[in-house]
Amino acid sequence: MQKFDPLKKYSFRKARDWKYPLWCSLAVNAYLDWLRRSFHSEGTIRSYKYVVYNFCDFLLLKKLSSFEDLNRNLINEFLRIDLHSTVNGTSGRNSVLRQFITFLEDNNYLADQTIHGVIPAKLAHHRKIITILSDEQISCINEYRKTCNSPIELRDAAMVMIGLKLGFRSSNVINLKLSDIDWMNKKISITQYKTKVSISLPLSVDVGNAVFRYMKYGRPECDDPHVFVRHKAPYGILSGKICSNALNRVLSTVSDGSSVKFHTLRKTFATSILKNNAGVERVIDALGNRDSTTVNVYLTYDELHMRKCALSLKEMSIPMGGATK
Template identity: 35%
Template sequence: MYEQYDKAVQTVLNYLVQQGFSKTPQKYFRQACREFRKYLEKQQLEYSYNGAQIWLGALKQTISRWKFLSFRRAMALIDDVVQNNTVTRLLFSYSKNALKYHVPEGYKALLDEYLQDRMEEGKQPSTLQMDVSACTRFLLFLQSQGITSAKFITPQLIKDYHTQTEHRTAEGKNAYTCRIRGFVRFLARKKLVPETLEFAFSTENAPKISIVTTLSKEQVERIKSYCRTSSSPSELRSAAISILTLRMGFRSTDICNLRISDISWEDRTISIVQQKTGVPLTLPFPVEVGNVLVRYITEGRPVCNIPNVFTTLYHPYRKMEKSRCYCTSVAILGKKGSPHDVRGMHVLRKTFASKLLVAGNTVSMISATLGHADEGTVDTYLATNEQKMRLCSIGLAGIEIQEAHT
């Protein structure tokens, strides 16, 4: 009765052992299989994936989240083997719907054409996904109002949508509105709506300029000390990530995408194509950076076929996720002590830029080193040069406060 199930379980176990999985995932897999087998026997049921989902649903509230995720993964692996006679993948999607919102059929061709234009402009998948989410919400609202063609969109409809749509923050609502405004601008180029229709969208978050936050001398020294004393694979990886940002200004996405072949040890340079701008960038790396990288690659990085420099530390090996960069900053600098504290790799990048400015480098050189497409973006770092900012102060001579006479 359970031959197919038992065979699939053994196939997965053999695969986990062959691929070098640690004892912990093997232990949780065995536990999940034993408990599900007991459930099937008690209920006198044959194995089915739907039955596994019912069992998991009943179990979810009685076990820890970590254990539930391990059990869910175990059931997905077994189903994969039942369907294909072998393990064909390690990553699974557990959502029934790929998208939370479905594009109305009447607008699908227009939205697809707009997304194609955005893709040709070099927009990243994450940007396109937000375009889809924002525009689809707007199009579903139009559909609910009986508007089946773009040419019937009016300023009043846009105002009504803006009034009823809900977001957790004003910034989030403003970001979504910006994406919809871009789609309406696209419709105007196609002569489907008036060019002035985009002005019907209001904003709830005025633009603001704030002083750039950088690391203190003590925090910078803490990072350098961490790099010198790191020893475990996790510490060596964190040290390499932080020093690349602090001394070379790399973005988190570019650190995750960095390949071993991008490093030229002979020329002492690192060459990348920036994910955000698509612009190639080649920078010489300091000896300090080279030393930390060598230690991580030779002593901390697992031996695997992944081309990326930064990988997961345990099997299954894959490219490191961007979220690990933020965790690195917390591991080195500690959790936030106040709302004014800043964590993440971007504050290290800003510190790198501000130090270049204080050292007397030109705006064009700083912009090129950071990989900025516009030199004007460097202006925000001017306020971090305290010595030169003091030269900009204006004296108060001649505008003294006069005492009032009664």
């Protein structure tokens, strides 16, 4: 903790909600508390709060004295003037605002229980192309695991193998604890940091060997409960960025100069399950996802099975003789 300097001039910024009347701040704080009880991260809650307070600023400019005065025309006017530079930004704003107004309806802040319907639920947005590791990159990781020796190299190899073979996010890797690994039954059990969903996955030989080598020959002796720790005092938990740094160090010999995100390992893991005929439900269980929405995109990389979905041009009454004049 920084020592207080009596000769230094300090400034303190008030919390944003100090200027709002009680009818507004009480409802907003109740909504934020509901988000916390729903296991949203503090970062997510801060971004949601920004949207909600912008909406409240607009309502105060319109001289509202209660949420009961809210109507569809006011919501539509706010949507028109609250401009965003991207479709994703607009869509995200709409989702938060729609959720907030639905919360107000459910808790009897609004007389009209259907007013949330004026906000578009979704907007069309671009789809990103999912990037997965190439066979050359995967071979590079396996070779690195076998030849690494220094403590940092052993840590890098263990982190990357967990991401590649278990599909862990970087947040799950850095929060992995010694007690999460059941060596006798060869499995790893965690509660995911992002979704709070518990998963238990088998500990394969290659992952187990990588983690064991790090713990025996690379990990500093310390009382910290996490598997992966800093290698300089004070020992303790690492930052999430270290996982991407580790992956790029491992892939340095086959890199084209561009950075590879650690989340690419999770996408590669999901795609490999599909390619092995395991099915979407198996992917959902392994990733710890709540539904198939974020998993279906990986189906496009299962080229072998995607070919079987192709429709016959003849059956679609499309002539095969080329274009007609």
